[in-house]
Amino acid sequence: MSRLLRSPLWIALLIALADVISGFGIGEPFTQAYWNTVYKVWQRPVPRSYLIVNTGNNGGLDAVTASRLLDCINSGNPARVYIDTSLNLGQDQSAKNAVKRSLNKFGSKVVFVKRMANDFSSKIEKSDLNFPIIMNNYRVVASAWSINFAGFAESSPYKIQIGGREIETFAADLGGAHSGRQSLLYPDFSLDPATIQTVAASALLERNDATPQLTGRTVVISDPNPGEMISYFGHGVIHPVALDIAGAEALHRPFAFNLSELAMVAVVFALLYAGHHRARGKTKRIVYLAVPFVLVLLPILLRAIGLLADPTAAMLCAAIFAAIRIWQKRIRRAQLTSVSGLPNIHALSSGDLPNGRDVVVVSIARFDEIMATLPRHLHSEYAHQIARRITVGCGARDIFQSDGGHFAWVEEARPLDMQLSHLEGLRALFSSPLHIGSYVFDSNVHFGLDRNEGVETGVRVNSAMASSNEARNHGRGIELFEAHRLAQAAWELALHANIDDGLRNGDIWLAYQAQWDIATNRICGAEALIRWNHPVRGPIAPHAFILQAERAGRIDALTYWVLDEAVGATLALNAHGDHFQMSINLSGQMVDKPELVNSFTEIVARHGANPRLITIEVTETTTMGNRAIAVNNLTQLRQMGFRLSIDDFGTGEASLAYLADLPSDELKIDRCFVSRIIDSDRERAIVASTIQLAHTLGQTVVAEGIEDAATLAMLRDMGCDLAQGFHLGRPQPLTSFEREYATKRKSQFGLV
Numbered sequence: 001m002s003r004l005l006r007s008p009l010w011i012a013l014l015i016a017l018a019d020v021i022s023g024f025g026i027g028e029p030f031t032q033a034y035w036n037t038v039y040k041v042w043q044r045p046v047p048r049s050y051l052i053v054n055t056g057n058n059g060g061l062d063a064v065t066a067s068r069l070l071d072c073i074n075s076g077n078p079a080r081v082y083i084d085t086s087l088n089l090g091q092d093q094s095a096k097n098a099v100k101r102s103l104n105k106f107g108s109k110v111v112f113v114k115r116m117a118n119d120f121s122s123k124i125e126k127s128d129l130n131f132p133i134i135m136n137n138y139r140v141v142a143s144a145w146s147i148n149f150a151g152f153a154e155s156s157p158y159k160i161q162i163g164g165r166e167i168e169t170f171a172a173d174l175g176g177a178h179s180g181r182q183s184l185l186y187p188d189f190s191l192d193p194a195t196i197q198t199v200a201a202s203a204l205l206e207r208n209d210a211t212p213q214l215t216g217r218t219v220v221i222s223d224p225n226p227g228e229m230i231s232y233f234g235h236g237v238i239h240p241v242a243l244d245i246a247g248a249e250a251l252h253r254p255f256a257f258n259l260s261e262l263a264m265v266a267v268v269f270a271l272l273y274a275g276h277h278r279a280r281g282k283t284k285r286i287v288y289l290a291v292p293f294v295l296v297l298l299p300i301l302l303r304a305i306g307l308l309a310d311p312t313a314a315m316l317c318a319a320i321f322a323a324i325r326i327w328q329k330r331i332r333r334a335q336l337t338s339v340s341g342l343p344n345i346h347a348l349s350s351g352d353l354p355n356g357r358d359v360v361v362v363s364i365a366r367f368d369e370i371m372a373t374l375p376r377h378l379h380s381e382y383a384h385q386i387a388r389r390i391t392v393g394c395g396a397r398d399i400f401q402s403d404g405g406h407f408a409w410v411e412e413a414r415p416l417d418m419q420l421s422h423l424e425g426l427r428a429l430f431s432s433p434l435h436i437g438s439y440v441f442d443s444n445v446h447f448g449l450d451r452n453e454g455v456e457t458g459v460r461v462n463s464a465m466a467s468s469n470e471a472r473n474h475g476r477g478i479e480l481f482e483a484h485r486l487a488q489a490a491w492e493l494a495l496h497a498n499i500d501d502g503l504r505n506g507d508i509w510l511a512y513q514a515q516w517d518i519a520t521n522r523i524c525g526a527e528a529l530i531r532w533n534h535p536v537r538g539p540i541a542p543h544a545f546i547l548q549a550e551r552a553g554r555i556d557a558l559t560y561w562v563l564d565e566a567v568g569a570t571l572a573l574n575a576h577g578d579h580f581q582m583s584i585n586l587s588g589q590m591v592d593k594p595e596l597v598n599s600f601t602e603i604v605a606r607h608g609a610n611p612r613l614i615t616i617e618v619t620e621t622t623t624m625g626n627r628a629i630a631v632n633n634l635t636q637l638r639q640m641g642f643r644l645s646i647d648d649f650g651t652g653e654a655s656l657a658y659l660a661d662l663p664s665d666e667l668k669i670d671r672c673f674v675s676r677i678i679d680s681d682r683e684r685a686i687v688a689s690t691i692q693l694a695h696t697l698g699q700t701v702v703a704e705g706i707e708d709a710a711t712l713a714m715l716r717d718m719g720c721d722l723a724q725g726f727h728l729g730r731p732q733p734l735t736s737f738e739r740e741y742a743t744k745r746k747s748q749f750g751l752v
């Protein structure tokens with residue numbers, strides 16, 4: 001339901017329906033204007049079978065004139081005669097009798113018209129003294145029109161009740177149609193009231209021979225009473241007899257039926273639905289264009305065959321839909337990426353996705369590097385070329401770009417194997433180099449795919465993006481985001497707040513693992529290792545959350561906190577004046593941070609600590625960004641006195657290159673080599689030669705992961721300097737580490 005309420009189409013429909021049901025009429029002014037315009041343009045003459053005899057006298061006809069006029073008309077042998085004016089018969093009985101005689105000559109052809117006010121109630125009869133007499137002796141019809149808020153006549157019943165008697169309405173009687181009191185008839189406003197044939201009563205009387213003009217016609221004896229005028233669509237205020245004729249003519253068509261506003265709403269909604277959810281590209285535009293045509297033309301066409309289809313609610317529905325879409329598009333335009341002008345990925349995240357769609361994000365390898373290489377004016381061209389390749393490959397028109405090298409779009413949800421091979425095809429498109437200005441770049445792309453229909457769009461885009469990063473990190477072409485990882489994604493998104501909570505509550509803490517000087521068999525330092533006992537998820541391995549914190553860009557706060565804590569611990573452990581060395585780990589992602597050196601300086605200065613007591617362990621990882629800045633940062637830190645250590649040596653992607661590039665003091669041989677030196681000649685050879693290499697370069701060598709005495713003994717023989725491992729001490733909280741160190745120190749230094 002909440003999804004429906006976010007869809008512009010359903011919002012528009014609900015408002016339109018609410019308007020119909022409540023009868024509030026928000027859209028009424030539209031329709032008034034609409035019908036008024038339609039009938040200004042669409043006009044046809046009133047059939048010649050009607051003739052108005054205009055008495056020219058608002059006060060009604062006196063007995064003498066009435067009887068002369070009636071006789072004159074009767075001599076013309078009309079088909080029917082309607083008397084739509086009052087007869088002021090006076091007191092002269094013989095004159096009255098003359099009128100009666102004249103009337104009686106017509107037999108059943110004469111009918112009296114009673115004009116009713118808008119609220120046609122039975123009270124009317126009391127206001128007209130002649131009325132009961134006429135009603136009792138002649139046939140009477142009533143002209144009774146409902147007037148809308150703008151003063152236009154809209155409909156008339158077929159019958160009304162006067163004084164307990166049902167009488168036909170003028171229009172129904174003229175049209176010769178009979179129906180119940182509940183039924184309504186709707187005038188045919190295409191008849192131009194100005195074309196009704198009219199003759200002045202005085203002219204008839206003068207000529208005294210009206211035969212040819214009247215024969216076989218429907219004659220209405222009428223007066224030009226201005227008080228009775230009513231508004232008629234397309235023609236302003238007119239004499240109501242024109243309405244009665246238009247009502248009668250409407251009844252001559254095959255149908256005379258009101259389809260209600262809902263019929264038009266249904267048609268327009270179906271079109272908008274097709275345009276919004278089903279159609280694409282050109283078809284979508286055609287479907288949308290059809291809406292105004294349908295709104296304008298369909299009611300006219302239906303009206304031509306007698307079906308009334310009021311477009312008010314449909315217009316309201318379309319107008320609201322259009323307004324919301326325009327507003328959404330404006331917001332989207334405001335969400336363009338500044339460099340390329342492509343829509344920002346947030347625009348996709350904040351919108352709604354129709355059913356049956358997959359979200360795809362492509363991560364462009366080395367995007368930042370290429371942007372850094374290109375001159376500024378070509379940045380947009382680069383992004384556009386990527387977007388064009390995507391469009392060519394998959395037909396998606398809307399490509400969204402993140403500030404970095406991610407591009408997202410929406411694909412029709414094909415079966416998985418088809419979707420994967422479709423993306424493989426798209427990947428192949430990127431195998432040919434991109435030409436931007438005079439530059440040529442190879443581009444490798446990695447796709448992330450989200451198929452979790454029904455999940456919020458923002459979450460889906462993030463999922464696809466995370467998957468594309470994962471694909472890139474693992475060197476894979478495509479990574480599918482699996483539903484069970486949504487909880488993980490939510491956790492990753494909340495990582496910032498979680499880390500802050502963990503630091504505040506003490507759930508995140510540092511464990512210290514001793515490092516031994518092999519030659520002297522003494523503890524000479526420790527490595528600070530981060531720990532997280534999450535209140536809900538339990539202990540989280542440092543690798544797991546450090547990787548996530550790196551991904552989420554939240555590693556800074558953690559690193560500075562670790563240094564702060566570790567420096568405090570170093571000072572405590574150095575209280576006895578030993579040279580106790582503390583190692584901390586620096587994430588590859590942090591090494592090129594511009595503020596790194598200042599932050600480290602500020603932290604040690606605040607504690608008044610000597611940077612020489614701190615060893616910074618750096619691991620070679622793919623997350624390291626700008627190598628030049630990284631080397632510069634590390635050089636500066638080293639110049640300030642910090643020791644530098646290359647951690648996990650032998651496992652990184654380019655350990656030897658790293659060793660050549662980085663200014664370092666120490667090399668830590670990774671556990672995976674150390675743990676096998678007893679059993680494997682090869683591993684033993686690797687470790688021995690690494691120790692030699694390090695010594696040649698003037699480095700201290702630390703072996704980590706020593707789990708038994710035999711390994712320690714062998715490393716001692718190989719000339720390794722420092723040792724770390726479970727055999728020598730597990731990572732532990734500061735208090736117990738301090739206790740153990742104090743005990744060991746006394747025994748080591750013979751103080752017991």
Ligand code: C2E
Nearest residue numbers: 529530542543562585586587705706707724725726727731
């Ligand atoms: P690392 O820097 O190589 O740390 C050594 C890891 O080996 C630690 O795992 C330690 O508990 C484990 N270890 C030590 N001796 C032995 C042994 O004899 N046998 C075995 N099986 N394992 C041993 P831990 O604490 O799980 O840390 C894993 C990694 O997480 C660390 O590897 C380091 O890369 C990273 N890490 C830990 N704390 C931090 C931190 O504060 N910041 C950063 N950026 N990374 C950290």
Ligand code: MG
Nearest residue numbers: 527585617647
């Ligand atoms: Mg380490």
Ligand code: MG
Nearest residue numbers: 647648668704
């Ligand atoms: Mg290590």
